[in-house]
Amino acid sequence: MTTFTLAHLSDVHLPPLPRPAIGELLGKRMLGYLNWTRNRHRIHQSDVLDALVADLQAQRPDHIAVTGDLVNLALSAEFAPARQWIEGVGTPQLVSLVPGNHDAYTRDAEPRFEATFGDYMRSDTGAAGFPTLQTRGPLALIGLSTAVPTAPFMATGTIGAPQLAALDRMLGPLSGLELFRVLLIHHPLRSKHSHKRLTDSDALQAVLKRHGVDLILHGHDHIHSTMWFEGPLGRIPAIGVPSASSIAHGHKPAAAYNLFAIARAGDAWTCEQTVRGFGEGPGISELQRAALT
Ligand SMILES: [Fe+2]
Numbered sequence: 001m002t003t004f005t006l007a008h009l010s011d012v013h014l015p016p017l018p019r020p021a022i023g024e025l026l027g028k029r030m031l032g033y034l035n036w037t038r039n040r041h042r043i044h045q046s047d048v049l050d051a052l053v054a055d056l057q058a059q060r061p062d063h064i065a066v067t068g069d070l071v072n073l074a075l076s077a078e079f080a081p082a083r084q085w086i087e088g089v090g091t092p093q094l095v096s097l098v099p100g101n102h103d104a105y106t107r108d109a110e111p112r113f114e115a116t117f118g119d120y121m122r123s124d125t126g127a128a129g130f131p132t133l134q135t136r137g138p139l140a141l142i143g144l145s146t147a148v149p150t151a152p153f154m155a156t157g158t159i160g161a162p163q164l165a166a167l168d169r170m171l172g173p174l175s176g177l178e179l180f181r182v183l184l185i186h187h188p189l190r191s192k193h194s195h196k197r198l199t200d201s202d203a204l205q206a207v208l209k210r211h212g213v214d215l216i217l218h219g220h221d222h223i224h225s226t227m228w229f230e231g232p233l234g235r236i237p238a239i240g241v242p243s244a245s246s247i248a249h250g251h252k253p254a255a256a257y258n259l260f261a262i263a264r265a266g267d268a269w270t271c272e273q274t275v276r277g278f279g280e281g282p283g284i285s286e287l288q289r290a291a292l293t
Pocket of ligand 1: 013100102220221222
């Protein structure tokens with residue numbers, strides 16, 4: 001039985017935050033900048049992120065999924081270092097990316113993100129735009145964008161009707177193939193906080209109930225999380241992961257990533273999750289293991 005290993009990390013919030021250009025600190029960015037200088041610069045640390053990526057690469061995963069929030073305020077000066085960072089993680093063949101709300105922090109950021117990271121978000125057909133579809137080994141990786149600019153103090157996500165309709169069309173034919181379907185999405189499908197929620201989660205869940213996927217990976221909440229959603233043939237696990245650059249603070253755990261060992265057993269899939277990250281001891285270690293299917 002051949003095992004395919006998928007690594008998942010999220011919410012890079014690449015530190016340090018570069019100096020904003022003149023005129024960039026208006027409206028929502030001004031509030032975000034104050035938040036960064038007061039709090040977040042202490043939480044997101046380069047050495048934490050570097051150690052996490054080094055540990056991930058030492059595991060030699062077959063593929064790596066990154067579910068958004070590469071940058072912080074989507075300042076123009078944040079994009080070149082973020083591009084350099086993802087190239088250090090792996091090539092577009094090895095790494096799949098979807099954007100987070102911080103990547104579309106304000107209206108000017110969305111084209112900037114596509115221009116910088118487009119090759120990490122391309123479907124196998126070469127087409128741009130979401131949903132994306134990439135096959136790697138036995139995996140079909142389906143990427144959604146929930147990244148939309150929002151008002152100050154809001155961090156909601158929205159997929160939108162056109163993208164949901166395209167997802168519906170994409171997932172139908174996939175269910176008949178022997179592929180392990182992984183949905184990549186920045187926002188979790190369920191949230192305790194209305195200002196952080198996915199506004200059209202009900203519509204997404206209806207599509208998933210109709211066609212199913214085998215695994216959902218998300219970020220956004222910066223916590224370890226396992227939720228289950230209804231599929232046509234059983235429950236679908238949805239796994240969230242802490243920020244890849246974060247020290248432990250408040251209720252939020254320190255940086256971690258997940259490894260999923262996926263294999264075909266007879267006419268079904270097995271998927272085992274291993275959590276690696278900063279725990280009680282020094283450095284990075286295995287924190288938990290769970291059989292998802
Ligand atoms: Fe985030």
